Amino acid sequence: MENYAEKAVKLLLENNLKIAAAESCTGGLVSKMITDISGASAVFDCGIVSYSNEIKTSVLGVKPETLEKFGAVSEETVREMSEGALRVSGADISAAISGIAGPLSDNTNKPVGLIWIAVNYKGNITTVKLNNSFSVNIRENNRNAAASEALKLVCEVIERDKALNHGRK
Numbered sequence: 173m174e175n176y177a178e179k180a181v182k183l184l185l186e187n188n189l190k191i192a193a194a195e196s197c198t199g200g201l202v203s204k205m206i207t208d209i210s211g212a213s214a215v216f217d218c219g220i221v222s223y224s225n226e227i228k229t230s231v232l233g234v235k236p237e238t239l240e241k242f243g244a245v246s247e248e249t250v251r252e253m254s255e256g257a258l259r260v261s262g263a264d265i266s267a268a269i270s271g272i273a274g275p276l277s278d279n280t281n282k283p284v285g286l287i288w289i290a291v292n293y294k295g296n297i298t299t300v301k302l303n304n305s306f307s308v309n310i311r312e313n314n315r316n317a318a319a320s321e322a323l324k325l326v327c328e329v330i331e332r333d334k335a336l337n338h339g340r341k
Contacts (some may be wrong), residue, residue: 176323177340183330184215184265190230191291191326193219193259194232194242194253194268195288201319202267222253225240242267243280247288249297254292265329267322271302274310284310287318291325298329 184191203219206212220231225244228234233256234249236314242248253268271287272278285304291299302321306313 174247174324174326178209179328180323180326181206181209181212182213183327183329186270186279187330187334189264189330190215190261192217192257192266194257194265194266194326195219195221196223196228196253196270197273198269198271198319198322199223200270201315202212205319205323217261218257219259220260222324222340225323228253228294229277231260233259243282243287245272245278245280245282245286247290247301250288250290250299251292251297254290254297254334258292265291267291267326269318269322271314271318273314285314287314287321289318291322291329293329293333296329298325 191213200219200221206216222228222232225239229236232253234252238248250268250270254266257266257268268290272284274283274284277284286305287302289300300321304314304317
């Protein structure tokens with residue numbers, strides 16, 4: 173399995189970019205995975221663990237109406253989380269995650285394993301929806317899958333932008 177944290181740090185270094193993370197269900201795992209890599213201090217700006225809706229609103233600027241209408245685990249919420257992470261940090265790119273790690277669901281009708289990820293780069297937000305269905309180590313597997321997928325998406329977004337810009341020169 174590819175080490176997406178290693179690849180992300182390498183791409184961030186090569187492109188002189190800084191990253192920030194806004195995490196809910198992963199509880200800082202993306203930040204940990206990035207900072208496990210040597211050289212991360214040159215590219216990692218900050219990680220915000222916004223486990224509660226209050227922090228999503230007060231720190232990241234997620235609108236209360238968004239949380240009320242769509243819930244914390246939604247595409248709309250991770251989009252706003254990704255914007256807030258950039259605003260708070262001044263980083264170039266952000267990754268935001270919110271989901272239901274399990275093994276119990278929250279008080280909504282959303283299933284365990286539902287996770288939304290957003291990567292925000294140059295004002296473009298790319299989102300991914302995961303619907304994991306692990307049968308063992310549910311919480312751990314959901315959190316690891318979400319963090320890995322977020323870092324993979326960071327890599328894809330940077331590589332896609334690099335390819336588009338290279339073609340214009």
